[in-house]
Amino acid sequence: MERTAAILSVGEEILAGDVADTNAREVAEALRQRGLAPRLLCCAGDRVEDIAAALDLATRSAALVVVTGGLGPTRDDVTRAGLARAAGEDLVEDSTALDGIIAFFQRLGRPMAESNRLQALRPQSARALPNALGTAPGLAMELHSATVFVLPGVPAEMRVMLEQAVLPWVEERCGAPAPAARVKVHAHGLPESEAGERIADLMERGADPQVGVTVAAGIITVTVTSRSGAAPAGRAEVERVAAEVERRLGACAFARDGETLEEAVVRLLLERDLKIALAESCTGGLVARLVARVPGASGTLLEGTVAYANEAKTRRLGVDAALIERHGAVSTEVALALARGAAVQAGAQVAVSTTGIAGPGGGSAEKPVGLVYFGLWLAGREWARRVLFTGDRETIQLRAAHYALDLVRRGVLGALA
Amino acid sequence: MERTAAILSVGEEILAGDVADTNAREVAEALRQRGLAPRLLCCAGDRVEDIAAALDLATRSAALVVVTGGLGPTRDDVTRAGLARAAGEDLVEDSTALDGIIAFFQRLGRPMAESNRLQALRPQSARALPNALGTAPGLAMELHSATVFVLPGVPAEMRVMLEQAVLPWVEERCGAPAPAARVKVHAHGLPESEAGERIADLMERGADPQVGVTVAAGIITVTVTSRSGAAPAGRAEVERVAAEVERRLGACAFARDGETLEEAVVRLLLERDLKIALAESCTGGLVARLVARVPGASGTLLEGTVAYANEAKTRRLGVDAALIERHGAVSTEVALALARGAAVQAGAQVAVSTTGIAGPGGGSAEKPVGLVYFGLWLAGREWARRVLFTGDRETIQLRAAHYALDLVRRGVLGALA
Structure with missing residues (x-):
């Protein structure tokens, strides 16, 4: 079997972004663990023609299509009709499914609403899947080159049916789940x-x-994924290629498999038993916040100062007012003085500083929005950096915070010129 | 024009669920505000044939298709090729786009990598859209019954191109944005x-x-949506119900329609011409970071101190060491002293402090993980609060930061007992 899957989520609330589509993520992860990575995710609202069109695409491009949602008893639950439309079939009542719905209400001791009867409908060639937790039976049918499973949108009901109907089908064709043969290099x-x-x-x-390579806020992620599933040979090859990626990226590579830059930096500082102090202007506390979100950060972070105003730079961190006057607050000299002041005042071996123009206002021809100076103080040695970032305020702040953290990492590792 | 739109997100990282698809949400919301609610969202990985298949579906079922992502300079950025495949056209180099990329690198004073040249490719009948913030030009072309816009995946670049290229196209056809018949109360x-x-x-x-009601990190959002579209009567009714919601939520309601708590607080402080100082222990800079992300925050934020270590609390903010000894750093007394110290040292009219146990370690029976004390100093008056939050470290920090910001808001508004 061709190992391709597609996932279709049905529902206006998901389309509108009012509800996060956790079902699609959960189905995708379960399939991925079994070597059947989804290649297409779609989301359609509660309209028969849109569902039918998406099913038409999905069933022509994948061997397995998992649909969630739109199986409820109300008028806006039209996934059954969408599947029938895509298959060119009529809807018929499934007597076994109807018996299951009736029994469900009997167990609850409640009368069945007439509208629940609609949930027993299925396209002629489909079969109904029992739902242990709710009234909506699932559906399974062949369409074009694909097998289609339709599961309820209620996460708990979806999960049980995924496990009882879909995953056995997948494992029969793709084998049991194995640890994913995937490594990420950051x-x-x-x-x-x-x-x-x-x-x-x-x-x-x-x-x-x-x-594959992606980038977010200056952080590059290289993902190495085996195409041959989770076989041991595939995993060894993934490891070999990941190591080669790390070799080529050299000192730029800082972590693997989701460890963040701040986690890597805190880990390094704790390993070396180094205490750090922070002096932030344009990043406004973001460096401190990133460090402090890491469990155990209190073992290395002595203090951070957000010195927005020039007086704060002078009064709190001992930066000479004349220095600010002469070079401007956004300058190499002030960046170095901020780091030095933070380290000395806190008694830290390491300190890093940021001073720049995050925008949207405050830029000039000489010092444009996005210009940031960094100072690093490391047990008496000093480095300064000047970087021009692009993007909006939030992006500039985040990229500058990452730059500051990475400067610490490289300094501690002895990787700075 | 038929008012239908579809959105296609391209990228393995989105398909794999490693990155939230914020672009699709943002495009959907912008289109919805202009009466062009998307009917189909798709996400494809970095494969030419999947992108082409999704584009084929989308361009046959919608009048406007907005694609984001896959325009980078690396080999796995294949949206250009996917669009060419769907259109049955060749890729050609766009000399104006190439000039733009070259100019971009000249402005940064960096050499252009040869791979960036690939970003100037476009399907024959497409036109390139200039990118003010990055190297990836966008694309616009007619395909089947649709107009397709392809935007970069970097959110800031996407946003500018959406505003400059896509929304004018939409407004020409659908009219200017009508106030959505939807109000959110936070x-x-x-x-x-x-x-x-x-x-x-x-x-x-x-x-x-x-x-409807949703909650995230302690912030409640009540969404009031007209079912009768954007008609004036529906809007009036939405406004009436939203006002009633605000009345019932009383002093808890702080903003509308996506304004964040930090934005509301900065707005309030700027309106009242109040300067603020921050003293953070367990929130580790997050309060400062939230305030500093708001454009114009430098007009009110004088300074922030992240005083993790007890010595920092004493040395930086003048908290009596004996007070810490007597009550512990996590206490009402120290919270008040931190806020007072921050205000006095910075010369601010307002100061707020946090001191608590964010976890996962450090808790005790008497002072469990999640316990946070807050101090508020407001031109000489003082308030303290003690709150026990649940959740992991990140959640506790974020909820505590929100609590601190809201304490400032209520204090300034005179809504504190």
């Missing part, structure tokens, strides 16, 4: 394009393992 | 269940407008 300090060039040969189309 | 300081009880009668199934 890096900071080079543009996405350069990262891509350094590993271009590993990213050839069709290569196994598959190598 | 509140803090009561449990979701209590909020639900106070407005239970407004939430009757089938009622028009429809009223």
Whole structure:
């Protein structure tokens, strides 16, 4: 069998973004663990023609299509009709399914509403799947080149039916679940394009393992995924390629498999038993916040100062007012003085500072929005950096905070010139 | 024009659920505000044939298709190729787009990587859209019955191009944005269940407008949506119900329609011309970070101190060491002293402090994980609060930061007992 899957979520509340589509994520993860990574996720509202169109696409491009939602008893639950439309079939009442619904209400000791009868409808060639937890039977049918499973939208009901009907079908064809053969390498300090060039040969189309690059707020993630499922050979190959990616990214690579930059930095500082102090201007506490979100951060973070106003820089961190006057608050000199002041005042071995223009206002031709100076103080040695970031205020702040954290990491590792 | 839209997100990281698809939500909301509610959302990975298949479906079922992502310079950025495949066209180099990319690197003073040249490719009949913030030009073209816009995946770049290229196209066809017949009321300081009880009668199934409640990190959002579209009568009714919701939530309601708590607090402080200082222990800079992310925050935020270590509390904020010794750092007395110290040292009229146990370690029977004390100093008057939050470290920190911000808001408004 061709190992491709697609997932279709039905519901206006998901389409409108009012409700997070946790079902799709859960189905995707369960399929991925079994070597059947979904290639297409779709979300349609409660309209027969949209559901039918999405099913038409999905069943032509994947071997397995899992649909969730739209099986309720109200007028806006039209997934059954959408499936019938896509298959060109009529809806018929399934007597076994109807008996199941009637029995469900009997167990609850409640009368069945006439509208629940609609839930026993199925396209002619489909079969109904029993629902142990609710009134909505699921559906399974062949359509085009695919097997389609339709599951209820209620997460608990969806989960049971996924486990009882869909996953056995998958495992029969793809084998039992194995640890995913996937490694992520995280890096900071080079543009996405350069990262891509350094590993271009590993990213050839069709290569196994598959190598992909994404970037978010300056953090590059290279994902290495085996195409041959979770077989031991595939995992060994993923490990080999991931190690090669790390070698090529050099000092830029800082962690694996979801460890964040702040976690890597806190881990490093704790390992070396170093205490850190922070002096932030344009990042406004974000560096402190990132560090402090890491459990155990109190073992290394002595204090942080958000010195927005110039007087705060002088009064709190001992930056000479004349220095600010002469060079401006956004300058190499002030960045260094901020880091030095933070380290000395806190008695820390490490301190990092940020001073820049996060925007949207405050920029000039000489010092545009996005310009940030960094100072690093490391047991008496000092480094300064000047970087021009692009993006909106939030992006500039986040990228600058990442840069500051990475500066600490590189300094502690002795990787700074 | 038929008022239908579809959105396609491209990227393995979104398909895999590693990254939330905020772009699709943002595009959907912008279109919805202009009366063009998307009917189909799709997400495809970085494969030409999947992107082409999704584009084929989308362009046959909607008049407008907005695609985000896959325009980067690496080999796995194949949205350009997917669009060409769907259209049956070749990719050609766009010389104007190439000039734009070259100019972008010149402005940054960095060399252009050869791979960035790929970003100037476009299907023959497409036109390139300039990208002010990054290297990836967007694309616009006609395909089947639809107009397709392809935007970069980087949110800030996506946003600018959406506003400059897509929304003018939409407004030309659908008219200017009408105020959506939807109002959100945001509140803090009561449990979701209590909020639900106070407005239970407004939430009757089938009622028009429809009223729903969600909660995230202690912030309640009540959404009031007209079922009768954006007609004036529906809007008036939405406004009436939203006002009734606000009345019932009383001082807990702090803003509307997506304004965040930190935005509301900064707005209030700027309106009253009040300067604020922050003293954070267990929130570790998060309060400062939330305030500093608001444009214009430098007009009110004088300074923030992250005083993790007890010595920092004493040395930086003048908290009497004997007070800490006597009551513990996590106490009403220290919370008040922290706020007082922050205000006095910074010369601020307002100061708020946090001291507590964010976990996962550090809790005791008497002072469990989640216990946080707050101090508020307001031109000489003082308030303290003690709250026990539940959740993991991140949740406790975020809920405590929200609590601190709301304490400032209520204090400034004179709503504290």
